[in-house]
Amino acid sequence: MNTLFDKIWDAHVVQQVTDGPTQLYIDRLYCHEVTSPQAFDGLRARGLRPYRPGQIFCMPDHNTPTHDQDKPIEDPVSRKQVDALTRNAEEFGLTHFGMLHPNNGIIHVVGPEQGLSLPGMTIVCGDSHTSTHGAVGAVAFGIGTSEVEMVLASQCILQAKPKSMRITVNGKLGTGVTAKDLALYLMSKLTTSGATGYFVEYAGEAVTSLTMEGRLTLCNLSIEMGARGGFIAPDDVTFEYLKGRPYAPQGAAWDAAVEEWNTLCSGPDAVFDKEVTFDAAEIQPMITYGTNPGMGIGITEQIPEPKNASEQRALDYMQFKAGTSLIGQPVDYVFLGACTNGRIEDFRAFASIVKGRKKAEHVIAWLVPGSWKVVEQLKAEGLDKVLEAAGFAIRQPGCSACLGMNDDKVPAGKLVVSTSNRNFEGRQGPGARTCLASPLMAGAAAVMGMIVDPRTLMP
Amino acid sequence: MKQKFDIIHSTCVPLPLENVDTDQIIPARFLKATDKEGFGENLFRDWRYNPDGTKRDFVLNDPTYGGEILVAGKNFGCGSSREHAAWAIAGYGFRVVVSSFFADIHKQNELNNFVLPVVVSEDFLQEIFATIAENPKAMLTIDVPNQLITNDTTGRSEHFELNGYKKYCLMNAYDDIDFLLANRDKIEAFEKVSSKG
Missing domain, CATH: 3.30.499.10 (Aconitase, domain 3)
Known part of the structure; x- marks a missing residue:
């Protein structure tokens, strides 16, 4: 009412x-x-x-x-x-x-x-x-x-x-x-x-x-x-x-x-x-470990024990074990973009982490602005130069690797740290393993080649 | 897809998994059609087939099970709003999906495509799964006029929710657009009063 x-x-x-x-x-x-x-x-x-x-x-x-x-x-x-x-x-x-x-x-x-x-x-x-x-x-x-x-x-x-x-x-x-x-x-x-x-x-x-x-x-x-x-x-x-x-x-x-x-x-x-209430102080950088977006943990936490067959199936698909940390997990792909995190501020955040560093050689990174206006603005702010100097290319706008409908698909078995919205089985390509995270976490994964706590790289 | 509903009496296909999302029901790479045909062939595509096209160990590939009723674990149809998921379910030949909980958009999409989502208690759902496990040919009866689902084996029944308007639509093969077109005068009157349009 x-x-x-x-x-x-x-x-x-x-x-x-x-x-x-x-x-x-x-x-x-x-x-x-x-x-x-x-x-x-x-x-x-x-x-x-x-x-x-x-x-x-x-x-x-x-x-x-x-x-x-x-x-x-x-x-x-x-x-x-x-x-x-x-x-x-x-x-x-x-x-x-x-x-x-x-x-x-x-x-x-x-x-x-x-x-x-x-x-x-x-x-x-x-x-x-x-x-x-x-x-x-x-x-x-x-x-x-x-x-x-x-x-x-x-x-x-x-x-x-x-x-x-x-x-x-x-x-x-x-x-x-x-x-x-x-x-x-x-x-x-x-x-x-x-x-x-x-x-x-x-x-x-x-x-x-x-x-x-x-x-x-x-x-x-x-x-x-x-x-x-x-x-x-x-x-x-x-x-x-x-x-x-x-x-x-x-x-x-x-x-x-x-x-x-x-x-x-x-x-x-x-x-x-x-009505539900939460305390912001309880929240740390988050990452998902399973095959629905609710299966997430704070970056310093460990993967919880599966509670049912569906959760066990998710861990098997992701090739993760309960009781382990995701920190140090090698990353194959990084995706910055989607309707979730494809805006100018997301590019600023990503750039703030990778500035002065280099993309890990084995990581394939897709940086996809959400619109031509975002492309225009990141150029106006000189972010394109920062990203290019760190070894990243900026692509043209679209939904890209969020949902495996266009060319940007993650191959089977590969692990992607993604700023998109869904980590469902096969969402980013058949067999692709998705960890959802923020642009800061994605930037950190891209330069370190593995999952890390982005706070350790912040100025 | 418009077909009249009355009483459905059928064997079932059990899918006792929770949080079945619409990306599993129909993966995005099959969303490129510009018509509504042929989606049934790709229902649960990546659970049914290996990348090389060979069949996987999945309930839809098991001839033991069949029928017009899909019985699924709770929170069925979460995720994307793609109506292609409902077209795939209807295209495969299911007319009813039974679960203890449906995601909102998908539930509406099923109704709009003359597939009836029937919500039962978690306890009844587990009983149905147990009945099918014991006898794959066990039947369920879905009585739309009386909004009643019955497990024929045990005789247990539950009432299910269906608003009067949608019930009329399902029983008479009448859809929302038919209704909205018949109510254009109300839309024009609303636009006048609220300075819209």
Whole structure:
């Protein structure tokens, strides 16, 4: 009752279906190439056109290669999917940031960066990491392709209202402890299904003191606790970030918007269906050892004993033993990027560790900015020079090695320290072994050639 | 995929693993199709086949088990929102998935593709697994009109949740878009009042 989630949700209710879901109005629909083609086909089969084309934004990201984007995509099946999005956007008059368009990138990096995702909005996309946009104070969640078709057809979705949960993290995060570590810590405590059925509001000093990039990382990972979405009430950090962004309101409209957005917070009398509280001082740099993101430990901790057959199967897959530390474990690949950690701040963090050092010879490192804007900014800050001097190359934007859909796949049996969001079996390539971690941990692994506590390399 | 539901009476395929994620149900490299056909062939692809295409020791490769009902451990369908996972399950021929807990998005995706997710208690789930282990031809009955799942062997039944709206959809092969299109006037009225659109 009277939570920020209630306020935003209730303001978008078109009707409550009798003994059924809510018909919810959607402010923004983002479409990428993987989960939209069947929805556009469905629309055509029903003889419809998008109901509110101005509220729909399309861009390819999952299949895009991270090199030679000026050439045709080599994989014909990937090319077909990317081309289908271009054609669908053209046919239906939708805004489309195609490959090499200056606004292209990973949809969850681009939305906030362009000021398309704004406080108080309802935002959906056929992608579970749509929860990312909650960082601007929006109700944002991932949907299936049938639901994409619903929004195309009616700008609405039928959805049961989730329960509300507040996760409060008090105190300050320690040195070398990032938003990624905070999220991995929450998952390790709550498990991958601990927030299923809930929409999460993040609060507390450790959350509000995060930068916008950090907030985007935290909200991105809400789904990995099972949550429908996660968000942070908008504040001055949010407004500062959004001000002047291309699609954000400008001038007098901006002032009016901020005035309205300032009312977007849970009331002092707000009642959540569930509340949990954590202490930031308990959190250290985190790393995962298993095959779901909830199987994580602090870097100085040891791998726990498996509690059931599923956990034993995970350890067998990862070739790790309970009771051992991950420190010193040799690393084959390092991946910096994804909608989780592909923003400018993530590149700054990675660069801060590798500066003045050299990439370990045997490590293959993929550094993939989340968008062309991120590429532009890291060049403007001279980070490209720092990274190149340390033996790293910067690739072109896309989802890359996060999900094994494009060329960037980790070979079977190889261990990758990855800043992405999922360590499922085969996620980064059949047989690939993934340890999820922060950009600091990834940078440390890349220069040392093994898993180390990044704090030992910090200035 | 639209098909009417009434009473389903079938043998089951048991998958007693927890946290089965959608990357296992359908790996990302099979998401490149631009239609909904053929996903059933790749259901649980990397658990069914070795990289060289030979079959692995997995329940879908075991002719002892079969039927229209998949019975899985808790937190089924976690991870990615890919509806391809539901298309793969439907394409393979399953009409019902029984588990003690489903991930939200996947559960909705199943319903939107006329696959019925049936949530049972953990205790009942374990009983079903035990029954199938003893007799692979054991049957379950899923009575949609009465929202009742029965283990035919033991006679134990449980009521399962299904809201009235979705029940109507499943029993009449009616989908959400049919509903939304019939309610366009309400959308326009909402846009007027809230200065949207």
